[in-house]
Amino acid sequence: MKKAFKLIKKDKQTDARLGVLKTVHGLIKTPTFVPVGSQATVKGLTSSDLDEIGIDIFFVNTYLLYLRPGEEIIEKLGGIHRFANWPKPIISDSGGFQVFSLAKKENKVKIDYQGVTFTSHLDGSKHYFTPEKSIQIQQKLKTDIMVAFDQCPDYPSSYHQAWLANQRTHRWAKESLKTAQKNKDQLIFGVIQGSTFKDLREESAGFINDLPFDGLAIGGVAVGEDKKEMRQVLDWVTPILKNDKKYNYRPLHLLGVGEIDDIFAAVEKGIDMMDCVMPTRLGRMGYILTREGKDFKIDITKNEFSQDKSALDSQCHCYVCSNYSKAYLHHLFKAHELLAYRLATYHNLCFISNLFDKIKEAISKNKFIALKEEWLKKER
Amino acid sequence: MKKAFKLIKKDKQTDARLGVLKTVHGLIKTPTFVPVGSQATVKGLTSSDLDEIGIDIFFVNTYLLYLRPGEEIIEKLGGIHRFANWPKPIISDSGGFQVFSLAKKENKVKIDYQGVTFTSHLDGSKHYFTPEKSIQIQQKLKTDIMVAFDQCPDYPSSYHQAWLANQRTHRWAKESLKTAQKNKDQLIFGVIQGSTFKDLREESAGFINDLPFDGLAIGGVAVGEDKKEMRQVLDWVTPILKNDKKYNYRPLHLLGVGEIDDIFAAVEKGIDMMDCVMPTRLGRMGYILTREGKDFKIDITKNEFSQDKSALDSQCHCYVCSNYSKAYLHHLFKAHELLAYRLATYHNLCFISNLFDKIKEAISKNKFIALKEEWLKKER
Numbered sequence: 088m089k090k091a092f093k094l095i096k097k098d099k100q101t102d103a104r105l106g107v108l109k110t111v112h113g114l115i116k117t118p119t120f121v122p123v124g125s126q127a128t129v130k131g132l133t134s135s136d137l138d139e140i141g142i143d144i145f146f147v148n149t150y151l152l153y154l155r156p157g158e159e160i161i162e163k164l165g166g167i168h169r170f171a172n173w174p175k176p177i178i179s180d181s182g183g184f185q186v187f188s189l190a191k192k193e194n195k196v197k198i199d200y201q202g203v204t205f206t207s208h209l210d211g212s213k214h215y216f217t218p219e220k221s222i223q224i225q226q227k228l229k230t231d232i233m234v235a236f237d238q239c240p241d242y243p244s245s246y247h248q249a250w251l252a253n254q255r256t257h258r259w260a261k262e263s264l265k266t267a268q269k270n271k272d273q274l275i276f277g278v279i280q281g282s283t284f285k286d287l288r289e290e291s292a293g294f295i296n297d298l299p300f301d302g303l304a305i306g307g308v309a310v311g312e313d314k315k316e317m318r319q320v321l322d323w324v325t326p327i328l329k330n331d332k333k334y335n336y337r338p339l340h341l342l343g344v345g346e347i348d349d350i351f352a353a354v355e356k357g358i359d360m361m362d363c364v365m366p367t368r369l370g371r372m373g374y375i376l377t378r379e380g381k382d383f384k385i386d387i388t389k390n391e392f393s394q395d396k397s398a399l400d401s402q403c404h405c406y407v408c409s410n411y412s413k414a415y416l417h418h419l420f421k422a423h424e425l426l427a428y429r430l431a432t433y434h435n436l437c438f439i440s441n442l443f444d445k446i447k448e449a450i451s452k453n454k455f456i457a458l459k460e461e462w463l464k465k466e467r
Numbered sequence: 468m469k470k471a472f473k474l475i476k477k478d479k480q481t482d483a484r485l486g487v488l489k490t491v492h493g494l495i496k497t498p499t500f501v502p503v504g505s506q507a508t509v510k511g512l513t514s515s516d517l518d519e520i521g522i523d524i525f526f527v528n529t530y531l532l533y534l535r536p537g538e539e540i541i542e543k544l545g546g547i548h549r550f551a552n553w554p555k556p557i558i559s560d561s562g563g564f565q566v567f568s569l570a571k572k573e574n575k576v577k578i579d580y581q582g583v584t585f586t587s588h589l590d591g592s593k594h595y596f597t598p599e600k601s602i603q604i605q606q607k608l609k610t611d612i613m614v615a616f617d618q619c620p621d622y623p624s625s626y627h628q629a630w631l632a633n634q635r636t637h638r639w640a641k642e643s644l645k646t647a648q649k650n651k652d653q654l655i656f657g658v659i660q661g662s663t664f665k666d667l668r669e670e671s672a673g674f675i676n677d678l679p680f681d682g683l684a685i686g687g688v689a690v691g692e693d694k695k696e697m698r699q700v701l702d703w704v705t706p707i708l709k710n711d712k713k714y715n716y717r718p719l720h721l722l723g724v725g726e727i728d729d730i731f732a733a734v735e736k737g738i739d740m741m742d743c744v745m746p747t748r749l750g751r752m753g754y755i756l757t758r759e760g761k762d763f764k765i766d767i768t769k770n771e772f773s774q775d776k777s778a779l780d781s782q783c784h785c786y787v788c789s790n791y792s793k794a795y796l797h798h799l800f801k802a803h804e805l806l807a808y809r810l811a812t813y814h815n816l817c818f819i820s821n822l823f824d825k826i827k828e829a830i831s832k833n834k835f836i837a838l839k840e841e842w843l844k845k846e847r
Binding site: 151 | 506507508510511512513514515531535536540543544545550551552773774776786790791792794795797798799801802804805806808809810
């Protein structure tokens, strides 16, 4: 366990906290948002864009990169940072989640106690992932943060299925750690599962918390459950983690969560990092994040924007908002122009990045609750 | 006639020349390449990108912008420059070429002596373009350079068809000029047609040359004829233009041409401006312009590039070549990632822009032929 995380400040009213996570590719100031760049690219954006936006770290997908171009090629090319021209931190998932989502669509996933046999969604070829294999791939990618191989149970799950997934996740956590233990330059995060069952979540939190991971992640959320259930998971898990002194030098990541209200709920519970496809995927669909829209978004393809000279968000100062109008974005989307997806993605990530800046500032001034109320009261 | 063009220098060995074209949105140093941004966007690129690349002017499509978003909307939004956030010059075509290509696919184009009835390729609605209408649309767009409404005959054309297209083109040229005559801020170029018939080309060159256009354009090339035929058109037309003193204060644009060998052939004959979808369209298809490839291009999707650490072009210093490898571009194309099209487009335009810089430098030193030989000998 590397104690790479340093707690800087705790909010006085909530569990929100400021911290710094140290990696060989630089510092990550938390709480932070981690955009998803599954195939070693945040869709449509260059590394200079991400830097301009203020992104500190992005998430790559072990399953996808293993299938294409292959971790061996990325290793030969000098690792994921050189490959993607991104000198700052990168986190890779374990591949587990995608095995159980993408590959499962092929209906050919077989789980045993040692690992998972699956069929590539690209070419139908057969593959076998074990914790050892997952970590070895992530080692070849040379990401800064690896994630232990886990089983994310379906939603909804029967108690028995969720219990079984816990058993495997815990065994695989230890095996992942074992393979990772000689790593000097890579951190490894363990994943807490347990579906929507209180005792299984508590069991998993306790078990994973006791292992010498460099950071912890809460998985199996944002898989179809409603917001209330998701927040309940945080209520069950975080008290157990908080009760341990390791809590102060270990970052806590929430996997796959990123809607605005969820961001506030998660940070309030002590979440330090969270990733989500929401801002980028919504952007490509024409949904623009803005404080002026219902639930913080507008559908720019709607006719009402065809002659709107104003910026996407009146308070945003990003490149897109400084240079282009809603009417132009509307036109680009209507005309199916490539630039549409790029500009919307850029702005949406800026919007989220700016929000996290505001959150950090609020925590530093013990005003997190005030910020949350300012944002959520009006809009919902 | 505005005499907006100033001849700076003539090459001693050829008709290649350096010039400056003045518009209300700034100067254009010629010879120059004009990328195509049909729908008010050069596909995938921002105006900052174009500026970085060194682009002075781009080409928008009157037919497409008339159909979507509509010239009225662009006018209300302050004109095409504000709409597309591009403070430098913009040229619009007359819409004629697209009426005869895009709309024709619907098989519903009817030409009469006054204009053209056509069916929108977007929604099947009926429209009628006359020279007056075309210029009025371009006036509302507020482009810096308008193009007279013309009829581009099919390739191949019968002599009679080409003759008829000439008659219309010439009548429409005068009508276009009439509608444009009060324009202070917009230049207008006349178009020479005549298909592949020597006497019709000469007739058209003479007729259009005699009208008080601010610039001339050669149309009806790169429509299916072979390179030899295309160059023959230049051989027929340019002597007639050169024989007139207006030649020295009127720029000459070649419509739709832009392959590397054609660029040299055209500049050698005195062409000052040329537009082509080639660098941008090829880029989106995975063809990367580079001096190291056969015919100046490589297909980056080929397996041989999957582990190639080198830059797209060893002599190019653009953002893409300075930051990304062939292997990464290969991966992006294979993975159908948005960034692929953007980076390839960016580099390809840089490659062409750099070539025109070299051409300008060579003309200034009377070394145009040497440059042409250096480029074309080795590669073809």
